Each structure stands twice: as structure tokens, then as C-alpha cells.
Amino acid sequence: MLYVDPYDKTASPFGWHSSDGKTFSEETSGNNIIVQENHDGSEIDKNSQKAFGGDELVFDYQLDLDSANVEDYFQASATNVFVLTNKLHDVYYKFGFNEQFGNFQVNNFGKGGAGNDPVKVLIQDRSGSNNANFATPVDGYSPKMRLYPFTSKKPEKDSALVNQIMIHEYSxxxxxxxxxxxxxxxCLSSDxxxxxxxxxxxxxxIAMELNSTNTRNDSFKMFEWLYGDMARSKPICSDTxxxxxxxxxxxxxxxxxxECHxxxxxxxxxxxxxxxxxxExxxxxxxxxxxxxxxxxxxxxLAIQIVIDALKIQPCNPTFLxxxxxxxLAQKQRFNKKDLHCFIWKGFAKRGMGVNAKPPSQEGDQIVYTNDFEIPEECQ
Known part of the structure; x- marks a missing residue:
């Protein structure tokens, strides 16, 4: 399927390939995102090959996952990354990650923020393997996402084709x-x-990739295609x-x-x-x-919106509680609905973070987090 003009006109008013509405890139670069390869594994920030769409901006490339090396289908991978990360830019804009809050754009259209900081994505990055990461400097300086090949099995697998890992890193x-x-x-540097x-x-x-076929007890194995199993100790699942x-x-x-993970x-x-x-x-x-x-x-x-709102009001280096x-608080400020309030408390209480949960304490040679499964009186 080819997508025609998939950009959001509020979040990306000049589209994904232009910062001023006058000049347009013919490659995988624009106001929000720059996608290029790092096939030689260079650690130097340089201008390297991008996927090319020509003056018609048609990015339509063959993909052969049986190829021995990920470089063989670079253009297809770069196109996938460019579309998804621009889509993420536009989606997060809708939920409130805009110029005022430091989103990633060259041109901020006079809406606040520093600008000149599109995300630079290095794909098929031979400076590493079997991983991905995202470095975030202050507003006005471009973040960098690195997507490494996964080389533990043959043929190699390209993390640039796994939308879940890109959502994770961009987030x-x-x-x-x-x-x-x-x-x-x-402000996210404490343990x-x-x-x-x-x-x-x-x-x-998870929340962005759900569809109507999913059910509560589905198991989500993060990055399963890349790892052959999963990157977490257990599947993410409501079933205890x-x-x-x-x-x-x-x-x-x-x-x-x-340990952070x-x-x-x-x-x-x-x-x-x-x-x-x-x-439900x-x-x-x-x-x-x-x-x-x-x-x-x-x-x-609703869940995405409330979590984004909460990020804006939580303290620097927040604890779990x-x-x-x-x-x-974010739910009260935006919607103030009793059912959502109680759904939040019941969710946290099920995982031991009920109303009476307290910060960790030292017990012998252990730092102990003590469960509490209580919900507020108004939710009982």
C-alpha cells in the first residue's frame, strides 16, 4: 500500500519534506525527521545516504528479508523509518507534545520552543549491533536515534523494520x-x-499498536521478531x-x-x-x-492522553508513587470522571501500588518495596 500525503496538517503544516513550504527535500529528510544510513559504523555526525523519492516524492522499494545483509534493502528500511517517525511526531503533537513542550522540529512556526532540532535517525548502524537507543539533548539540539542490525542469527534482521522498537525509542x-x-x-536520571x-x-x-482483535489477557512480547523470543523477562500481560x-x-x-529495564x-x-x-x-x-x-x-x-498529561505535572526525577x-491528578484535571479515577487506582493496586503504598525502606541488606493492594474508599 502506498500512502498519499499521510501527514497531519496541524502538526506538519508543510508536510514531511519541507520546513518552509517553498523548498522540498526529495529524500528521507524534512522538518521533523532526517533518516540516513551509517553503514561504515562512523561515530562522526556526517551527512550520509538517504532514501530517494525524486521530484514526485514516491518512495516505493522492494524488500527481501532473505538478503544476507540489511544494507541490501536500505531504501525500503529508510522509507519505513521516515514514515513511522513522522507519524509519531504528528500523533504525539495531537496528544500535547508540541513546540511549547520541546517537540522535534526545524521550524516551530512561531509557536514557541527552540526549533532547529529534527530527530536524526541512523539506520543499519554498524557502530553497534543487537540494540537501539535514543539520545535526547535540550530543546534546540537534535536528538539522535540509532537503529542497529541484529546479527545474532542469519540472515541479519533490521531493527528499522520493527515499528515497536521505533515507538519505544522515540517515546x-x-x-x-x-x-x-x-x-x-x-529529570529522568535517578534509578x-x-x-x-x-x-x-x-x-x-503497546497502546498505539492495539487493534480491535486484542483482548485483556493477550501477551505482548516486546521486539519478538528481532530477539527470537522477547527482550523482557516476562510477557507484558494482565493475567498474573x-x-x-x-x-x-x-x-x-x-x-x-x-536495574532500569x-x-x-x-x-x-x-x-x-x-x-x-x-x-473494557x-x-x-x-x-x-x-x-x-x-x-x-x-x-x-484516553490512557495515552492521561499519561502524557501526567508527564507535564510530575516532578523532576519522579518515583513510582x-x-x-x-x-x-492528570485525569482529574482533564476529564474528572469517577470511573476513570477508579480504573486508575484499581490498575495500580493490582500491581501493589495501592493508596497506602510507601517509598522503599532498607531491611537488612535489601532495599524493599512493600506491596499495598488497597483502593480508595470511593472506588470500593
Whole structure:
């Protein structure tokens, strides 16, 4: 399928290939995103090959996943990344990640923010392997996403073809820019907030890819195609027989520290409970970019909006409980609906972050997070 003019006219008023409406790139570059290869593994920020669409901007390339090397289908991969990351720019704009909050654009159209900071995406990046990452400087300086080949099996697999991993990485930039404000880079640097960052990125990847065939007890194995299994210790799943992680699972040796991906698993499973509590009443949107956001929007739309709102009001370097409380407050400020309020509390309480949960304490040689499963009186 070829998409014609898929950009959102509010988020990207000149389209995806122009910053001023006068000059248009014929490659995978524009106001929001620059996608290029790093086949030689250079660590130097340079101008390298991009996919080419010509003056008609037609990006239509063959893809052969049986090719021995990912470089063989560079143009197809670059096109996929350019479309998805621009789509993410436009979707997050709808949910409130705009110029004022430090989104990633060359031209901010006089709407605030610093500008001149499109995301630079290096794909088929031979400076690493079997991973991906996203570096987020302050507003006005371009973030960089690196998508490495996965080389542990033959043929190689290209992370540039896995939308879930790109949503995860791009979302790191969103949460980093919003939390504490776009002029800071250290507001997700504590152990707990770093873990929250991983959990949010998984949550957005799940909530945006849901469709009406999904059910509450589905298991989500993050990046399964790349890893051959999954990149997490357990599938993300509301069924506690499949995933039993709770607040107490954050406990660790006082000689060590909280590992961010393990902590992120706890957080995303709590958010997943809230998400499905919403969906059971408000159903699923197959495309979260469509329609206006109201108190009666689909459950995944409501959940994304409330989490984005919470990022804006939570403190710098939030704890799990502070991030939870920000979500509760964000719902009150935007929708103020009792059912959503209680869906949030019931979701967090199921994973041990009920109303009486407290910060961790040291017990012997352990830092212990103690579960609480209580919900507020108004929700009983």
C-alpha cells in the first residue's frame, strides 16, 4: 500500500519534506525527521545516504528479508523509518507534545520552543549491533536515534523494520523532553525515573499498536521478531499467571541498584492494567491519530492522553508513587470522571501500588518495596 500525503496538517503544516513550504527535500529528510544510513559504523555526525523519492516524492522499494545483509534493502528500511517517525511526531503533537513542550522540529512556526532540532535517525548502524537507543539533548539540539542490525542469527534482521522498537525509542525522547521541561536533560536520571522511562516507552508501543482483535489477557512480547523470543523477562500481560510482577518486585540488594529495564517491566504492567480497565468500558481505537480526544474517546486514546498529561505535572526525577499520583491528578484535571479515577487506582493496586503504598525502606541488606493492594474508599 502506498500512502498519499499521510501527514497531519496541524502538526506538519508543510508536510514531511519541507520546513518552509517553498523548498522540498526529495529524500528521507524534512522538518521533523532526517533518516540516513551509517553503514561504515562512523561515530562522526556526517551527512550520509538517504532514501530517494525524486521530484514526485514516491518512495516505493522492494524488500527481501532473505538478503544476507540489511544494507541490501536500505531504501525500503529508510522509507519505513521516515514514515513511522513522522507519524509519531504528528500523533504525539495531537496528544500535547508540541513546540511549547520541546517537540522535534526545524521550524516551530512561531509557536514557541527552540526549533532547529529534527530527530536524526541512523539506520543499519554498524557502530553497534543487537540494540537501539535514543539520545535526547535540550530543546534546540537534535536528538539522535540509532537503529542497529541484529546479527545474532542469519540472515541479519533490521531493527528499522520493527515499528515497536521505533515507538519505544522515540517515546524516550518524548518523556525526557516533557518531564521537568524541555530545557533540562537530567529529570529522568535517578534509578526509579530511569525505570519509569523504560516502562512508558513499552506502554506507548503497546497502546498505539492495539487493534480491535486484542483482548485483556493477550501477551505482548516486546521486539519478538528481532530477539527470537522477547527482550523482557516476562510477557507484558494482565493475567498474573503469565506476569506476576508487582511493586515488591522492585526490591534489590543494598549493595546494588534498581536495574532500569527490570523496573520498567513493573511500571508497564501497572500501566497495562489501567489501559485495559479503560478499554473494557471504552473499547479500542485501531488508529489513535484519528478523531478528537474527549472523555468518551476509546480506552487506549484516553490512557495515552492521561499519561502524557501526567508527564507535564510530575516532578523532576519522579518515583513510582509520584508518577502514579501524577496520573491520578492528570485525569482529574482533564476529564474528572469517577470511573476513570477508579480504573486508575484499581490498575495500580493490582500491581501493589495501592493508596497506602510507601517509598522503599532498607531491611537488612535489601532495599524493599512493600506491596499495598488497597483502593480508595470511593472506588470500593
Amino acid at each position: 524516550h525522547g518524548v518523556t525526557q523532553r516533557i518531564t521537568g521541561g524541555p530545557d533540562k536533560t537530567s 526509579e525515573s530511569n525505570a519509569l522511562s523504560e516502562g512508558w516507552s513499552d506502554f506507548f508501543a 499467571n503469565v506476569n506476576d510482577l508487582t511493586y515488591n518486585s522492585l526490591s534489590y540488594s543494598s549493595k546494588g541498584r534498581l 527490570m523496573g520498567g517491566e513493573v511500571w508497564v504492567n501497572a500501566l497495562n492494567e489501567v489501559l485495559w480497565n479503560f478499554i 468500558k471504552y473499547k479500542i481505537s485501531n488508529d489513535v491519530s484519528e478523531g478528537e480526544i474527549t472523555s468518551n474517546s476509546e480506552g487506549n486514546v 509520584e508518577a502514579r499520583d501524577a496520573i491520578v
